[in-house]
């Protein structure tokens with residue numbers, strides 16, 4: 001079984017709706033901060049004080065609970081290395097992944113020497129609480145939860161997360177909140193991380209804040225839980241441009257709110273179009289929508305790409321036959337996608 005990360009095309013032009021990126025770009029305030037970087041800023045190892053303070057303030061947690069990472073992917077690798085340290089070759093430690101899932105969980109747990117235990121989502125992509133609890137065993141070292149879930153856009157309840165964290169004290173329970181900016185739900189708002197110290201929350205500033213190319217994410221947990229992770233994430237994992245971008249991004253709340261509004265509008269446009277076209281879709285708490293194309297989904301994906309419109313092929317994901325995932329970004333981009341989809345489905349050349 002190979003758990004390689006699926007490397008997808010990243011065309012420089014065209015309408016990229018396949019990677020859940022911010023289709024408007026970062027805030028102009030971020031652009032200005034990057035332009036203010038000096039030659040010495042490039043030459044000196046970065047100082048993270050301002051970036052960490054801004055991030056902690058944005059997330060509403062003390063600074064000693066924040067570990068900045070080179071994108072959340074970097075945090076996922078660090079979590080995997082920490083969890084799988086000392087994994088015996090003959091009876092490896094286990095990582096529970098709820099599938100379909102974000103590729104990096106299985107990929108990183110695998111390269112770190114762990115064994116991947118896949119638990120499928122339930123009927124209608126419901127959260128498989130009982131199956132996850134049954135999969136927990138003495139060798140479980142990490143459990144990957146994504147809230148809201150990628151690629152389905154569905155949310156899980158706080159009670160479900162807490163049940164799992166209580167049932168697996170020997171494991172790190174990662175709650176990947178990559179899309180929490182869109183759902184508005186987070187475990188960081190109360191004392192959960194004090195009560196359940198085996199939980200680590202993952203955040204990325206790639207999606208809502210449009211910093212995917214700069215690489216900026218964070219792991220958030222009780223300081224004692226973060227300590228072993230701080231030994232793994234490299235001291236200068238985050239580059240100076242990302243460090244300068246974070247305070248600027250968090251400072252421009254008007255831009256952030258504007259973008260969230262665009263995403264909400266785009267989702268409504270997508271739902272309405274799918275209803276018109278008789279396409280099954282799942283309402284989403286994120287900035288993307290999963291939809292099922294009956295018939296030849298691959299042909300639709302290719303025909304859209306031929307028109308310069310890129311959507312994510314999810315047809316091979318477990319339980320996702322015929323499914324595509326579309327980023328909901330700026331409303332104008334979404335309208336362009338809908339026009340292209342209608343052309344493709346109506347057989348126009």
Ligand SMILES: *Cc1c(COP(=O)(O)O)cnc(C)c1O
Nearest residue numbers: 071072073102150178204206217
């Ligand atoms: C995009 C995404 C990430 C990775 O974010 P980066 O900060 O770009 O590395 C992590 N988890 C999920 C679920 C994602 O969709």
